[in-house]
Amino acid sequence: MPVQPILSLAGVGKTYKSGHRALEAVDLEIHKGEIFALLGPNGAGKTTMISIVCGIVNPSEGTITVDGHDAVRDYKKARAMIGLVPQELSVDMFETVIATARFSRRLFGRAPDDGYIEQLLKDLSLWDKRDSKIMALSGGMKRRVLIAKALSHEPDILFLDEPTAGVDVSLRRDMWKLIGRLRERGVTIILTTHYIEEAEEMADRVGVINNGRLLLVDEKSALMKKLGKREMDIALVEPMTTVPGALSEWDLELVDEGHKLRYTFDAQAERTGIPSLLRKLGDLDIGFKDLETSKSSLEDIFVDLVSEREQEEAAL
Amino acid sequence: MNLHGIWAIYRFEMARALRTLWQSVATPVITTSLYFVVFGGAIGSRMQQVGGVNYGSFIVPGLIMLTLLTQSISNASIGIYFPKFTGTIYELLSAPISSMEMVIGYVGAAATKSVALGLIILATSTLFVPLQIAHPLAMIAFLILTALTFSLFGFIIGVWAQGFEQLSIVPALLVTPLTFLGGAFYSIDMLPQPWRTVSLFNPVVYLVSGFRWSFFSKGDVSVAWSLGFIALFMALCLILIAWIFKSGYRLKS
Ligand SMILES: Nc1ncnc2c1ncn2[C@@H]1O[C@H](COP(=O)(O)OP(=O)(O)OP(=O)(O)O)[C@@H](O)[C@H]1O
Ligand SMILES: [Mg+2]
Numbered sequence: 001m002p003v004q005p006i007l008s009l010a011g012v013g014k015t016y017k018s019g020h021r022a023l024e025a026v027d028l029e030i031h032k033g034e035i036f037a038l039l040g041p042n043g044a045g046k047t048t049m050i051s052i053v054c055g056i057v058n059p060s061e062g063t064i065t066v067d068g069h070d071a072v073r074d075y076k077k078a079r080a081m082i083g084l085v086p087q088e089l090s091v092d093m094f095e096t097v098i099a100t101a102r103f104s105r106r107l108f109g110r111a112p113d114d115g116y117i118e119q120l121l122k123d124l125s126l127w128d129k130r131d132s133k134i135m136a137l138s139g140g141m142k143r144r145v146l147i148a149k150a151l152s153h154e155p156d157i158l159f160l161d162e163p164t165a166g167v168d169v170s171l172r173r174d175m176w177k178l179i180g181r182l183r184e185r186g187v188t189i190i191l192t193t194h195y196i197e198e199a200e201e202m203a204d205r206v207g208v209i210n211n212g213r214l215l216l217v218d219e220k221s222a223l224m225k226k227l228g229k230r231e232m233d234i235a236l237v238e239p240m241t242t243v244p245g246a247l248s249e250w251d252l253e254l255v256d257e258g259h260k261l262r263y264t265f266d267a268q269a270e271r272t273g274i275p276s277l278l279r280k281l282g283d284l285d286i287g288f289k290d291l292e293t294s295k296s297s298l299e300d301i302f303v304d305l306v307s308e309r310e311q312e313e314a315a316l
Numbered sequence: 317m318n319l320h321g322i323w324a325i326y327r328f329e330m331a332r333a334l335r336t337l338w339q340s341v342a343t344p345v346i347t348t349s350l351y352f353v354v355f356g357g358a359i360g361s362r363m364q365q366v367g368g369v370n371y372g373s374f375i376v377p378g379l380i381m382l383t384l385l386t387q388s389i390s391n392a393s394i395g396i397y398f399p400k401f402t403g404t405i406y407e408l409l410s411a412p413i414s415s416m417e418m419v420i421g422y423v424g425a426a427a428t429k430s431v432a433l434g435l436i437i438l439a440t441s442t443l444f445v446p447l448q449i450a451h452p453l454a455m456i457a458f459l460i461l462t463a464l465t466f467s468l469f470g471f472i473i474g475v476w477a478q479g480f481e482q483l484s485i486v487p488a489l490l491v492t493p494l495t496f497l498g499g500a501f502y503s504i505d506m507l508p509q510p511w512r513t514v515s516l517f518n519p520v521v522y523l524v525s526g527f528r529w530s531f532f533s534k535g536d537v538s539v540a541w542s543l544g545f546i547a548l549f550m551a552l553c554l555i556l557i558a559w560i561f562k563s564g565y566r567l568k569s
Contacts (some may be wrong), residue, residue: 016569054410058568076318076412084410090403094335106324107411149407 004068005029006188007053007157012062014048014212022048023212025062030157030190035183037199037220038192040209041306046192047087049209050159054084067156080109083155087162087192089142093135097126100134101148108153117152123178124148140171147178158182160191164198176202210306231294232274234261237287246284250277261288321413325421326428329395333429340429341436344383348437351379352444355501366503369532372445377528378500379441380434381462385495385520387433388463389487392426392470397477400567409568415561419471426467427460434459447531454539455530461546462523468553475566494520504536519545 007030014023023045030036038046051057053064055075064071066078092100101117121127124144129137134145143163150158160179164172179189179202193199199206200220207217216223239258250273255262265272281288333340355375366374399405408418441447449455477483498520504512515521516537525535526542535542560567 051406054406056406056409056568058564076414079410079412082410084406086403086406088403090406092402092404094332099331103324103328104407106320106327107407107413109318109320109412111320 003031006032006067008065009053010063012049012052012059012064014052014057015060021212023052026214028207028214028217030188032188033183033186034204035179035189035191035202037203037206038190038209039196039199039206040192041194044209045212046209047161048212050084050161050190050192054082054159055079080153081156082159083150083153083157084159085143085146085150085161085163087165089139089146091134091142091145093133095134096131097121097134097137097145097148098130100145101152104149105152110153116154120148120151123181125174140167143167144171155187157188157190160189162192162194164193164195208305210309215305215309230265232263232265233292234263234281234288235259235290235292236261237289244284244286247277247280318413318417321411322417322421325418326425329422329425330428332395333391340433344387344433344437345440348379348383348440349444351375352441366506367534370445373447374532375501376438376441376445376447377531378495378524380437380459381520381524381527382492382495382500383437384430384434384459384462385466385491385523386487387430388426388466389470389473389491390483391429392423392467393474393477393483395422395426396471396474397483400474405567415557419468419557423464423467423471426470427463430463430467431459434463449531450533451530455527458527458530458542461550462527465546465550465553468550468557472553472556472560475560478566494518495524499524499536519549522546
């Protein structure tokens, strides 16, 4: 049985008043309960896309549906389901932590619930700071306050726009724990990031965006398989200065000042070419002492994709 | 109707004033006292009476109006400008709250504050001059209507403004001069022609006149005109605000 997506974008595009085309007709469906990572370089259009869904930026075209509610016509129902942690640290400096969390809950139409707010602040290690003015908090703490505000009305969908920008390792780990707990409660999470490891570690699906275009959307594992190149490093006994001509049929390069031969191959291909390469090395009397293979990270995939697109565009 | 949302904004705005309670109250009280010393004491001792009313008492409605207009505008305009400036407006824009509910929260709070100030000034005045209020209900009605209308106007200025200077431009360049020229401290009957006629084009004349009528049963123009003018200006502000939210003007990109 096909499940209705909790959020869907159909042909959503944005041209800013400056004439800048920040988003090209994006089609995207987010499933309930998943963690979706939107990955892209600076200026790709991630914040623009999120802002449109949340009602902060008017779309130039397209429709957005949140759990069956049109985000424009039925905006109250749609927005009540969404919490947003913005990229910028925009907070009311003169407010206290607990006052701002209570404010957000009410603003989103929910009756006060001190028990919930208390638990939320405790989960975010903000309870001890509840009566502090926000301006007296550190940057990482301010980000937690923003998360508390976004979660104060118990949203079904949480947007995190670069949640770990300017956040230290321990807070980042806390953040992942929190996201894990939210997912257990069934909260759908959409996050943007430049940090590939983040998407790689947490996301179920990844969307790659560049120049306002959603280049591809796929299961993270499928994406890794589909595009994942593998590398094998062959540690040589004797360093080389050039790759011998007899090895030209393999895609080899010298790294580590000639101490290693690097072979790049497609792990999904039927023939990886590894056995024949090793045989050939034996034939040529090239001694090696170690072999090491590695998966390419999402980062490599991403760089590949972006440059592929750019080449395609240049070819047009 | 997102009543919780309206209440959240209203409370937030009131809390902002309470944090600076001392300034919010002391400034107008001191200013008013100074006006009484200068106008009531120094000038009033030579003028004695205006239209049968002791000059010191005569200027009370004008003084209250002056504060009401400037405070309504500045309260409401800062209320909405500040979130734009700090970026916290993202939350308002992403909340399930209609534009009118947002306006009710901000304008309601701004109007509440300026009405409270008006009453404080009124109370301060009684320390300096004898006062009786002929139509207390009408007086309260004028106070509230004017506060609401100019808070709406202030809200529009706050949306329009792109810098702190612009926030004070309209009050400083328009409202204060119009109030001074609008019979706050004199009756426009005292003016020679053609200034008397010119004054009738000054909207503040109608506000001050109506308000003064509620104290002394007489004004420069009839009460109906005063009420009509406030209603008209309020309608204009509401139309403008509806348009601002519909078009997203300067709030959304
Ligand atoms: N209000 C605006 N007016 C005009 N152009 C804008 C506006 N906001 C964003 N842009 C432009 O739109 C493009 C996309 O911006 P956006 O903020 O969505 O990128 P992003 O993917 O979030 O980048 P980052 O990773 O740096 O946060 C950029 O080129 C940006 O300059
Ligand atoms: Mg961004």
